[in-house]
Amino acid sequence: MAKGKINVSVENIFPLIKKFLYSDQEIFLRELISNATDATLKLKHLSNIGEFKEGFGNPIIEVKIDKKNSKIHIIDQGVGMTETEVKKYINEVAFSGAEEFIEKYKDTAKDSGIIGHFGLGFYSAFMVSDSVEIITKSYKKSSPSVHWSCDGSPEFSLSKSDKKTRGTEIILNVSKDSKSFLEESTISGLLKKYNRFMPIPIKFGTKEITNNVGEGDKAKEVKEEIDNIINITEPAWTKKPKDLKEGDYKSFYKDLYPMNFEDPLFNIHLNVDYPFNLTGILYFPKITNDINLQKDKIQLYQNQVFVTDNVEGIVPEFLTLLRGVIDSPDIPLNVSRSYLQVDSAVKKISNYITRKVADKLNSLFKKDRKKFEEKWNDIKVIIEYGMLSEDKFFEKSDSFSLYPSTENNYYTYEELIKKIKKDHTDKDGKTIILYASNIEEQDSYIKHANKKGYTVLLLDSPIVSHLIQKLESSKENISFARVDSDAIEQLIKKDDKTISKLSDKEQEKLKSQLEEVIPKEKYTIQLESMDSDSLPFIITQPEFMRRMKDMQNTGGNNMFGNMPEMYNLVVNTNNKLVTDIFNTKTKNKRYRLIKQSLDLAKLSQNLLKGEDLTEFIKRSYDLIK
Numbered sequence: 326m327a328k329g330k331i332n333v334s335v336e337n338i339f340p341l342i343k344k345f346l347y348s349d350q351e352i353f354l355r356e357l358i359s360n361a362t363d364a365t366l367k368l369k370h371l372s373n374i375g376e377f378k379e380g381f382g383n384p385i386i387e388v389k390i391d392k393k394n395s396k397i398h399i400i401d402q403g404v405g406m407t408e409t410e411v412k413k414y415i416n417e418v419a420f421s422g423a424e425e426f427i428e429k430y431k432d433t434a435k436d437s438g439i440i441g442h443f444g445l446g447f448y449s450a451f452m453v454s455d456s457v458e459i460i461t462k463s464y465k466k467s468s469p470s471v472h473w474s475c476d477g478s479p480e481f482s483l484s485k486s487d488k489k490t491r492g493t494e495i496i497l498n499v500s501k502d503s504k505s506f507l508e509e510s511t512i513s514g515l516l517k518k519y520n521r522f523m524p525i526p527i528k529f530g531t532k533e534i535t536n537n538v539g540e541g542d543k544a545k546e547v548k549e550e551i552d553n554i555i556n557i558t559e560p561a562w563t564k565k566p567k568d569l570k571e572g573d574y575k576s577f578y579k580d581l582y583p584m585n586f587e588d589p590l591f592n593i594h595l596n597v598d599y600p601f602n603l604t605g606i607l608y609f610p611k612i613t614n615d616i617n618l619q620k621d622k623i624q625l626y627q628n629q630v631f632v633t634d635n636v637e638g639i640v641p642e643f644l645t646l647l648r649g650v651i652d653s654p655d656i657p658l659n660v661s662r663s664y665l666q667v668d669s670a671v672k673k674i675s676n677y678i679t680r681k682v683a684d685k686l687n688s689l690f691k692k693d694r695k696k697f698e699e700k701w702n703d704i705k706v707i708i709e710y711g712m713l714s715e716d717k718f719f720e721k722s723d724s725f726s727l728y729p730s731t732e733n734n735y736y737t738y739e740e741l742i743k744k745i746k747k748d749h750t751d752k753d754g755k756t757i758i759l760y761a762s763n764i765e766e767q768d769s770y771i772k773h774a775n776k777k778g779y780t781v782l783l784l785d786s787p788i789v790s791h792l793i794q795k796l797e798s799s800k801e802n803i804s805f806a807r808v809d810s811d812a813i814e815q816l817i818k819k820d821d822k823t824i825s826k827l828s829d830k831e832q833e834k835l836k837s838q839l840e841e842v843i844p845k846e847k848y849t850i851q852l853e854s855m856d857s858d859s860l861p862f863i864i865t866q867p868e869f870m871r872r873m874k875d876m877q878n879t880g881g882n883n884m885f886g887n888m889p890e891m892y893n894l895v896v897n898t899n900n901k902l903v904t905d906i907f908n909t910k911t912k913n914k915r916y917r918l919i920k921q922s923l924d925l926a927k928l929s930q931n932l933l934k935g936e937d938l939t940e941f942i943k944r945s946y947d948l949i950k
């Protein structure tokens with residue numbers, strides 16, 4: 326038996342490894358299975374090029390727990406290692422890698438995200454082990470098998486082994502602190518997390534089933550092993566789009582998120598090999614109201630090994646609401662997240678994904694507009710979020726972003742402008758886009774606008790006020806106004822003024838009559854000469870003020886402080902009720918009419934509550950008695 330010293334200058338490297346990596350101990354299994362997979366794939370390659378002639382067969386990787394002896398075995402049928410290779414790869418190279426790691430991350434090892442992505446490799450086995458053994462036999466003919474073992478000091482021993490079959494067996498003598506890794510449920514959980522889509526079959530969870538064979542007293546017990554392959558070796562994203570059907574994408578979605586019972590709306594297959602390598606499938610899920618409740622996330626893989634489900638920085642923020650997988654060997658994982666954002670390769674990846682998503686949306690829209698319109702409600706939040714946050718996406722979105730009307734017609738921006746330009750353009754040449762945020766609550770305003778021949782959009786997603794702001798600043802000569810933000814005649818001002826039935830003097834008198842009853846601190850009275858069949862009293866909240874408020878509520882800056890609830894009360898001086906009020910000589914009766922009209926206006930804005938509502942009901946009964 327040979328003894329030797331592992332080539333390392335840091336004497337106490339093992340305690341360091343254990344300490345630094347404690348929180349991410351579990352990655353040892355991922356690393357060892359990655360090595361076993363690499364070794365098997367190497368053999369496959371050698372077989373393909375004719376250097377290995379015995380036939381590749383159907384090699385598997387086996388994970389076994391030996392609870393009694395506190396051991397975990399990881400066995401592969403890959404290339405194996407000769408004695409020289411063990412010395413070279415295990416004793417020299419890996420350690421210098423580990424040393425470098427410790428040196429580099431002395432201070433920052435605690436930063437989440439770094440550890441585990443680094444790929445400490447083989448030596449991560451020591452995080453959970455008192456000692457580690459390698460029993461290996463190279464695929465090279467007549468090379469003897471080797472038994473390497475190391476107890477966590479820089480000393481290793483190397484001896485002959487009687488292993489007859491090709492491949493490598495790693496044996497972990499699990500330490501007391503890490504006993505939980507001897508539980509079947511722990512290991513199967515880890516295999517499912519990290520190795521579910523790896524390319525070589527992984528066998529684990531051998532169950533012993535006792536069968537009674539034969540009859541009578543002489544029943545014989547036969548133990549039968551049930552093989553449990555835990556992984557899907559050819560996940561959908563590794564295949565070509567042309568080889569996949571709609572159903573394949575859906576069933577892969579179910580493999581990815583077994584707890585999710587809703588089908589995705591559609592998918593985007595990513596596939597690029599220049600200037601970087603990336604494959605993957607992204608899914609548009611049905612977004613529920615609470616965006617924050619999103620549990621299923623995009624998973625990041627490197628060569629089918631799960632790395633993380635934190636794709637921040639790699640995928641543009643608005644697309645983190647999507648689901649699916651991204652697999653790329655080109656994403657640097659051994660660097661901090663803040664660095665990722667400035668890394669130009671990562672920036673390219675992020676741009677590529679954005680472009681692919683925009684292209685897909687565009688083609689879906691072109692291919693089947695009806696279907697796209699039906700899905701619009703479920704995808705609009707992501708699209709609007711993207712329009713707001715990514716300029717490139719904003720530019721592209723013009724061709725598929727939709728603006729639905731309250732009558733359920735869907736327009737692209739261009740179509741919308743074409744349709745409304747003539748009617749909606751005011752005397753200053755500006756095209757006013759009318760919108761509602763709630764059909765039920767704003768019904769009377771919508772009806773009134775429709776009656777005048779105007780089109781009203783329904784824009785009801787939570788970030789729409791931000792989007793409107795963005796559209797106003799990037800499109801020419803338009804502005805948005807919510808239907809209830811003023812009298813329609815004021816929102817779209819035309820030249821042809823309706824003449825007021827009341828003279829200026831009379832108007833002044835009317836105003837003071839109204840002010841005797843209507844609280845000044847709440848309502849700004851605004852007399853307008855509108856059509857006689859327009860409503861007498863209309864409560865509005867100025868567009869600008871309301872929008873700023875909305876934006877504050879959905880995460881804008883707080884530059885307006887806490888604005889008080891102020892409303893405009895638009896009074897139509899041409900409506901008969903208003904002239905009646907003006908002509909009512911009895912003070913009490915006039916007061917009552919004003920109060921009743923105000924309350925009705927409040928009612929239509931959903932503002933009549935509490936004491937005012939009680940009083941209103943009482944007054945209404947009195948009026949019809």
Ligand code: ADP
Nearest residue numbers: 360361364405406414415419445446447448493
């Ligand atoms: P990496 O996998 O990044 O090369 P590791 O520390 O995980 O680093 O492994 C070091 C080297 O040890 C590998 O490159 C490989 O040559 C060898 N090795 C590790 N595990 C196996 C295995 N199961 N079969 C064959 N060779 C292995």
Ligand code: MG
Nearest residue numbers: 359360446447
């Ligand atoms: Mg490795």
